[in-house]
Amino acid sequence: MTIAFPVPDRDILARREAILEGLSRLVAPDALIASEDERRAFDTDALTAYRKMPLAVVLPSSTREVADVMRFCHENGVKVVARGAGTSLAGGAIPQEDAVVLGVSKLNRVISVDYANRAMRVEAGITNLAISQAVAHEGFFYAPDPSSQLACTIAGNVAMNSGGAHCLKYGVTTNNLLGLTVVLVDGTVVEIGGDMLDAAGYDLLGLMTGSEGQLGIVTEATVRILRAAEGARPALMGFETVEAAGACVAAIIAAGIIPVALEYMDRPAIRICEDFAKAGYPLDVDALLIIEVEGSEEEIEDALARIVKVAEPFAPKVMKVAQSEAEAAAIWKGRKSAFGATGRVADYICMDGTIPTGRLPEVLAGIDRIVKSYGLGVANVFHAGDGNLHPLVMFDTAKPGEMEKAEAAGADILKLCVEVGGCLTGEHGVGIEKRDLMTTQYTREDLHQQMRVRGVFDPLWLLNPAKVFPLDGRIAA
Incomplete structure (x- = not known):
């Protein structure tokens, strides 16, 4: 499967110098990146397999500057690709040669904190982890915690509706978001939601969350902060078979037990992460669960006891x-480092599909069968509690054709997720990676309706072009 990109607009390329001159009047000199060497830092994201040099890069310092840039680009027919930290694993921030990258990294301030109402207003370029760090001294935290939380921005989290290990209990970004400041394609600034749950009117906040930068540019967000639990404790549970671990996950959820996190690793992932983090993972099991519970000491002990009882029929070999x-x-550390640790031993593509938890055993067997059919390897590490899979399909870019095999294997895995009643993405988004697979989950009529909504916000399709929707089926509003 080869990812296609549209042919650049020659008129825009020919007008590059005039566009640069216009942008230079809107932002500080150091906020406009025009040289080829400097632009190269923005030509890809964490997907890394594809690169496109942007027309220019702009790094505004305020909502007003974002609005000025958007208005200028709209008036001149210039495409815009919003960028947070570039940690997208689906190619969501890869630009085009005729597009301006608008980065929000300079918008990184905490604007206000309201502990009484558990609300915090931040600029969209702040990192996910920095939100929790800013309120930790008062015993609060921000729940969504992607593995890239040290680097990823709240803007990117909103764009992809990101999750994380602890979202089994607390929900993903959309469940922890109260309001947004958004700059529309023509430079209009709108406020969506507010500082409380369930604002009046249509749920535009839900529409914007997960829209992958195609409806507007998020510059500020009001998020929900929570009081931290009295205590928390993770446990390791190792199983001799993948099937036993998958069945145990389904049984825990079916029993009505909701740990704060329920993570899964198979044997290849266990070894890769243990070699890197020295976390004390058992190396003689085929599957490992990380189960974290929280509360008072009594609540923790009670929850762990209940989980152990549910797990007994599946004969865990290790319980620590x-x-x-x-x-x-x-x-x-071992779990959060999984992607980086895997990168030390192989090139890989990180997939992101979601399935019903009751289908875990058969899907894991299917993933193994698919990857082996291509002569490749796989390490499975994922959010098992809510069925959000992250198979790491490993290959060697030095071997001709292996990347294409990995992409084909990944596509087959995602098709399997849809076949069993799941979906193409849980938290990474569609981007370019899954764009041409959208027809496996949606009918043409479904996609056309989604595109009509997109076209209302951006009739000329200037925002994050060539993402999410198949290129051969694009329609206007």
Whole structure:
């Protein structure tokens, strides 16, 4: 499967110098990046397999500057690709040669905190982890925690409706978002939602969340902050078979037990992460669950006891509960480092499909069968509690044709997710990676309706072009 890109607009390329001159009047000199060497830092994202040099890069410092840039680009017919930290794993921030990249990294301030109403207003370029760090001294935190939380921005989290390990209990971005400041394609600034749950009117906040930068540019967000639990403790549970671990996950959820996190690793992922993090993972099991519970000491003990009882029929070979903060940190270091640790041993494509938890055993077997049919390897590490899979399909770019095999295997995995009643993405978005697979989940009529909504916000399709929707089926509003 080869990803296609549209042919650049020659008129825009010919007018590049005039466009640069116009942009230079709107932002500070150091906020406009025009040289080829400097633009190269923005020609891809964490997908990395594809690169396109942008026309220019603009780094505004305020909502007003974003509005000025958007108005100028709209008037001149210039495409715009919004960019947070570039951690997208679906190619969501890859630009085009005739597009301006608008980065929000300079919009990184905490604007206000309202502890009484559990609300916090931030600029959209702030990192996910920085939100929690800003309120930790008062015993609060921000729940969504993607593995890239040290680097990823709230703007990107909103665009992809990001999740994370602890979202089994607390929900993903849309469940923790109260309001947004959005700059529309023509430079109009709108406020959506507010500082409370369930604002009046149509749910434009829900529409904007997960829209992948195609409806507007998010410059500020009001998020929900939560009081941190009294305590939390992760436990490791190892199984001799993948099927036993998958069935145990389904049984825990079916029993009505909702841990704060329920993560899965198979044997290849266990070894890769243990070699990197030295977390104390068992190396003689085929599957590992990381189960974290929280509350008072009594609540933690009770929850762990209930989970152990549910797991007994599946004969866990290893059961280890963290006995200190250091052990707990090590357990999570291994899991949070999984993607980076895998990159030390192989090139890989990280897939992102979601399935009903009850279908885990058969889907895991299917993933193994698919990847082996292409002569490749796979390491599975994912959010098992809510069925959000992240198979890492491993290959070697030095071997001709292997990347194409990995992409084909990934496409087959996502088709399998849809076949069992799941969907193409849980938190990474569609981007360019899954764009041409959208017809496996949606009918043409479904896609046309979605495109009509998109066209209302951006009739000329200037925002994050060539993403989400198949190129051969694009329609206007």
